[in-house]
Amino acid sequence: MSKRLLPPARDSPTKRARSQPRRRRPSDQTSIDSFFKSPSSVVNTASAEPLFPASPSQPRPSQAPILNGKATAPAIIDVDLSSDPEDVQEIPAVIECSTSGPAKPVAVDNSPPQYPTLSVEPTSFVFDTCVWPTTTRAPYSFLAHALCTLSGTRSRIVILNTLTNALRTIVRYDPPSLLPSLYLLSNSFVPQYVQLELGLGPSVISKAIQHVSGITPMALKRLYNQTGDPGDVAFLAKCSIRTLVPHAPLTIQGIYDALLDIAHVKGKGAVSRKQGMVEKLLVAAKGEEIRYLVRTFSQHIRVGATRTSVLTALARALVLTPTATAANSESDSSYTAHTELIAQVRRAIETSSKKGEDKFKAHLLEKFTTAEALLKKVFVQHPNYNDIIAAILETGLDGLAERVPLTVGIPLQPALGSPMRSLDDVYERIGSQPFTAEFKYDGQRVQIHAVKVGDGKHSVNLFSRHLEDMTEKYPDVVYLVHHFFATSQEMSSFIVDAEIVAIDISGDSLKSFQELSNRHRKDVRLHEIKVSVCVYAFDLMYLNGQSLLKKPFRSRRELLRTYFSAVRPDQTGAARFDHVESCESEEGRGAIEEFWSRAVDSRCEGLMIKLLDHGEVLEATRPKTDTSRKQSLPATYEPGKITPENISLVEAKKDYVAGLGDTLDVVPIGAWHGNGRKAQWWSPVLLAIRDTSSDMFVAVCKCMSGFSDSFYRSMKDRYSEDSENCSKLPLWGDVEAGGYSPSVYFRPHEVWEIRGADVTLSPVSVAAKGLVSENRGLSLRFPRFVRIREDKSVEDASSTEFLAGMYREQQGRGMVQGSTDGGQLVDPALTDAELDDDCEEVELD
Structure with missing residues (x-):
């Protein structure tokens, strides 16, 4: 002491x-x-x-007291x-x-140990000798040194280099510390x-x-x-x-x-x-x-080490510095870069040999890409570092997917759809490929994991979209699972993807997500349940010990309907089970449009469009000629993917469809002090979307419309100035405010849904800058708050590519005639009184 x-x-x-x-x-x-x-x-x-x-790059103190490098x-x-x-x-x-x-x-020497620079190119990083005594375990000061480097940069290259070199050092000199290092880097x-x-x-x-x-x-x-x-x-x-x-x-x-x-x-x-x-x-x-x-x-920990960055760096570290077991037993592994290849890349870079650099770096990059794809594939199916690192330290990357498979009881990252704004877009992208349209219910997504454990007992786990265990919240759904096992002798284990929706039992009608969210989260008892639910199943990922992820959706759906029938248990409070309502494209476009209208008129969020079978279409970015390349359209279940290329699963929300008002899923990152009646609240609020290329949240617009007084009060509580969610300083390195200068900054941790009149060019916003204009970003005119998306994490926020796509479509339809957003929030046609009334209309969902 x-x-x-x-x-x-x-x-x-x-x-x-x-x-x-x-x-x-x-x-x-x-x-x-x-x-x-x-x-x-x-x-x-x-x-x-x-x-x-x-x-300039580090306004807050990030180093120990240092003068002239000492x-x-x-x-x-x-x-x-x-x-x-x-x-x-x-x-x-x-x-x-x-x-x-x-x-x-x-005099006690409290000076921290000196460590090498970790931000250099990994092939140039030399660690012939351990930077700490080899008789001791990896010191925490080394990890703190890496974290300090990470917090001082926003460069993705520097972040990856730092993580890669730090993990390489740990793999070489203290492999058992690799697992705790990954957890600590991942916060x-x-x-x-x-x-x-x-x-x-x-x-x-x-x-x-x-x-x-x-x-x-x-x-x-x-x-x-x-x-x-x-x-x-x-x-x-x-x-x-x-x-x-x-x-x-x-x-x-x-x-x-x-x-x-x-x-x-x-x-x-x-x-x-x-x-x-x-x-x-x-x-x-x-x-x-x-x-x-x-x-x-x-x-x-306030560093830019996202999950993707950590996995990418781990893959590269294992390519450059394999574990001792892997280096001895798998010298010919396709995931390992030999010492000579690393030296060739380093010499090519040092001598500025462009030809040699391209040749050797391409070979090394190929190994990086293969290893990264493997690790990410394994992690989204089995997000458990304990199991993954144990397998890597034992035998390396080879065979990792087989040694760490999809497992009942361990949730996989859910498949996510690419938003579409009209059925015309759906047909344009999918073409003549057969697909099905399903209701997108306004409920809570759930992964149901169940397995027989012997003696008539069953293990049941329910996981949310964010992989949180919510088994205790839904005993009525757990009872439903036991019912399936009791009535089917052929079923031993399964993983089902479904939506839990609040229902009115007397009238069989759907209720809103708000009513579902009013249920207690812990210590819920079956006979005390007041909000009844129905489980609408829409996919089957695992059945009787076999993974179904690579099977086409038509096969997965057939197995789902064969093994799971609609159920209405007699037990009071028990959940119901049914399949999502759907419509096939073979019935014709008229049937799909009618089905779409029903979705708009119901308590559904829209439609989910899913390919039934594997197929191919011509690439949209190339002319449709005989020489055009074809794009593969797999109908597989793709965990964790939400990219424009993943069009086997398409989300056509009614708020995205042209003519009904476009919406964005945004993240609040700052605010200003309100004026007049709103002086005690935050108004307006600065909102951001995700820039997938830099893993940053970039400011897109200010919003002051659609908020009720009760919402203002709750927002002030969540973002009080003395809380960890609010600061006068820009503490969070993954946020770019652009030309906006809010009074306070918010920790990005929740998603809001907003609607706007249209998307415009803006000299202030940096969102999508360079995608449609070299010197201007995109913003939203007259943004209006719709609701908080409790079912989404900040990683699910709308992307800059999606915003750019909205702008291009508007330009094509002639909705925006060269207008720009100069940062104004208020429609000049509205009076102050009308604006205040407008802000009081919408209560929090």
Whole structure:
């Protein structure tokens, strides 16, 4: 533990005089005042230079105190545990307590270890010797070094290089640390579907920082107002505290194990025990370890390492540096780049040999692409790093798909459709290929996993679209599954894709998603259910031990209808089962259009268009001539894909269809303070869409219409200025505000659906910039809030490509006559009173 000189006890003057003389308050408080100033103004008294020099690319402090590339010893500052910010004392030295004599100053080396630059081209990254003692496990400081590099850049190339080189080093020198490294880089510690949380609230983390650093609550709040990030606060609060004895270096495996231990602490006194565990880790942490340890506790490490980036980097690391087992047993593996190939690429780059560089890099790129495709395919079907890394460390990448297959009880990423805005678009893209149109119900998507475990028992798990386990929420659906097993002896296991929809039992009519969301989420009992549901099944991915993902949809649907019949159990409260209502393209376009009209008039969101069989069409981007290439249209189940090329599954929502008002799924990333009646709320709100090429959320428009007063109040609660979801500083690196300058920035974590008049060119927005115009982005005119999409994650937000497609279609129809959006929100034809009325019309769904 840290040894610090505490202030004298606040007893009577007489008692204080007897115990020890009162220390004179220093008249010069420069060192104390500097501690509470902004990070950029903190000065090393020895050199009179900023400890945290300002950087255009890194406005907040992201490094330990460094001057001219060398670590400097921070000034020793003591902040007494006092509620009075002026009642502070200065400590002249760090004191070591001894039982055999007086206290003596000691010098403990707290400088972080030096690591090589990780952002270089992976083929040029040389690590002939381990960067940490080979007798120890991989230190957490190395991972913190990688995280620090990641947080200082938005370049996708630099991010991939950094992740690749960091993982290569760990694979080479400490393979067992690969699994915890992936979890820590992914801002998690268990698979997404496992219900285990750290349970560390902001108050626990704040108290731990106070106890370890000795900083007062008021000073802590002042630091938070300056930085807006708990990790930065902890770094600044503890960087001036020296320990008396060196602590053993924190290891990646040790941090991961500690997180698991914290998450498993339950029962009476759990909060205090968790705080104690956090304090022990903070005491041992040094340098950047402090910052990223606290951010990990907060479950927000603020780096651009998305799941796709981590998987891509892992694949490249294993190609360049295979595991020891794979290197020995699979020297001829198609996934391994031999040392000579890596050297050839490096020499070609160093000598600027364009011909050699292209030749060798193409060969290496081919291996990268093959390995990345394999890892992503395995992960979307089996999103569990524990199983994947165990198989990789055992035998490498070869045969990974067979060793980590689709498994009952482990959810796979759901197949997603590409939005379409008219049936004309559907026929244009699919052509004459047979397809089916299905109702897209307004409910909650569910994966039903079930398997017989013997003795008449069954294991049942229900997973949401985001892979969250919601088995406890739907005991009526679990009862339905048991009914299927009881009535069918031929069925031993299955995975069904379906939609849970609220229904009115008396009239067999559908209810809204809002009514479904009113059900309790935990400890639901069958006889207490008030909102009845029906399970509408639309796909079958697994049956009796066999994966069906590669079978065409026609075959999967036939098996679904054969093994699962419509059911209405007699048990009170039990869920019903039925198949989605559908219409075949063979019935003619007139039948499809009539079916579409029924969907628009019902409580459905639209249609899902699915190819029945594998087919081919001419590429849309090439002239339809005899020499045009054909594009394959597989009717397989494609987990996790939502790309324009994936047209075997098409989402034709009624809000997307021309003439009914286009909608976008957007992410709120900022806001301004309201005026007049809305002064206490956020209005307008800055909205963003996804740029798939950079993994960023790019601002598209401001919105101030469609909100009710109740929604404004709930939004102010979710995005209060003292919460982790709101900051005056742009803390989140995956957000690009473009020409907008909001008063506050929001953490991107929820999806809203909005509707607009049309899409226009904008000199302010950066959304889709370069797709339709070289110097202008796209924006939405007169955007209006529709509802919160609780069923979608931010990864499901509309893409810049989709927005560009909307604009091109409008231009083709002549809906936009060269108009541009200059950032105006208000229709000049509307008065202020009409605008206020307009904002009060729509209640939150």
